[in-house]
Amino acid sequence: MSHRGFGFDRPVPSGGYQWWYVDAISDCGRHALTVIAFIGSVFSPYYHWSGRRQPENHIAFNVALYQAAGHIWAMTERGTASLHRDQASLRIGPSGLTWSGGELVLDFKETALPWPGQRIVPKAFSGQIRLTPEVTHDREIVLDPEGRHLWWPVVPQARAALECDLLPDGGWQGEGYHDQNFGTQPLEKDFSRWDWARGRAPDDTTLIVYDALSRSGAQTTLGFAFSPYAGIESFDPPPNTALPRGLWGVSGGVHCEEGYQPKRLKKLEDTPFYTRSLVETKLQGQTLNMMHESLDCRRLANPLVRLMLPFRMPRQIFR
Numbered sequence: 001m002s003h004r005g006f007g008f009d010r011p012v013p014s015g016g017y018q019w020w021y022v023d024a025i026s027d028c029g030r031h032a033l034t035v036i037a038f039i040g041s042v043f044s045p046y047y048h049w050s051g052r053r054q055p056e057n058h059i060a061f062n063v064a065l066y067q068a069a070g071h072i073w074a075m076t077e078r079g080t081a082s083l084h085r086d087q088a089s090l091r092i093g094p095s096g097l098t099w100s101g102g103e104l105v106l107d108f109k110e111t112a113l114p115w116p117g118q119r120i121v122p123k124a125f126s127g128q129i130r131l132t133p134e135v136t137h138d139r140e141i142v143l144d145p146e147g148r149h150l151w152w153p154v155v156p157q158a159r160a161a162l163e164c165d166l167l168p169d170g171g172w173q174g175e176g177y178h179d180q181n182f183g184t185q186p187l188e189k190d191f192s193r194w195d196w197a198r199g200r201a202p203d204d205t206t207l208i209v210y211d212a213l214s215r216s217g218a219q220t221t222l223g224f225a226f227s228p229y230a231g232i233e234s235f236d237p238p239p240n241t242a243l244p245r246g247l248w249g250v251s252g253g254v255h256c257e258e259g260y261q262p263k264r265l266k267k268l269e270d271t272p273f274y275t276r277s278l279v280e281t282k283l284q285g286q287t288l289n290m291m292h293e294s295l296d297c298r299r300l301a302n303p304l305v306r307l308m309l310p311f312r313m314p315r316q317i318f319r
Contacts, residue, residue, distance in 0.1 A: 043313065189215070246275040262279055
């Protein structure tokens with residue numbers, strides 16, 4: 001890893017943010033998950049309304065489990081007293097991430113909120129995710145011309161094992177991914193939008209593509225191939241091809257080779273400013289499924305959108 005160890009104890013400046021992201025797709029392709037631990041939560045209306053002076057007072061541990069039987073979602077914002085971290089671990093309330101024995105272990109104990117269209121009451125759930133790296137990376141990558149926003153694909157390829165007390169079969173296994181993002185000022189101050197996607201190709205290489213459009217109009221386009229055999233190689237992605245808009249009208253696209261039409265296989269999140277999907281596309285001559293997200297920072301900055309967010313991310317004043 002880098003000179004900062006695992007990055008858990010990195011100071012976050014006033015107005016800034018840091019998040020730790022994990023996703024996984026089951027071997028059968030029917031289930032998926034994402035976990036995001038935030039300091040200076042970038043989507044938090046409370047952080048915005050506070051003037052963003054104290055990022056450590058706006059922390060959250062987001063768990064999203066996607067399955068045919070019904071999605072499970074939790075994202076409770078907490079304050080400074082709920083944050084504990086050192087070089088190898090991070091805890092936000094009852095949930096956290098720890099590097100132990102060469103694995104990234106995520107333990108969570110959260111409250112599931114009703115999913116749109118589901119008639120369920122808030123319910124406590126708990127579980128564990130173990131991420132066993134197959135490929136690691138020790139370098140941060142700059143996302144904007146000014147160098148204020150950094151992306152670190154710490155574990156671009158891994159095996160993942162999930163256990164959860166709310167899942168019908170108790171859990172599943174699949175392929176996973178872990179990265180970090182760090183910034184010194186709000187996303188919406190520097191970016192208009194971005195698309196990101198990652199997936200494992202048939203040759204066992206993990207491909208990641210990133211598109212970030214700054215408010216100045218500067219475009220950052222990145223393509224990386226991570227292999228357990230050949231290390232990391234950069235590549236020039238083919239053109240970005242539009243995907244169908246989300247229900248709220250959020251536009252986005254994924255890189256795809258000419259002559260092949262990308263497909264949205266499964267819609268995971270569809271909000272007024274953000275979409276997350278499983279998509280099928282073709283890169284480097286290979287057809288693969290990718291975890292994909294589109295973020296519209298202009299919509300995120302809309303005051304009406306901020307007023308809607310507390311329904312999906314309530315703030316807990318006490319532990």
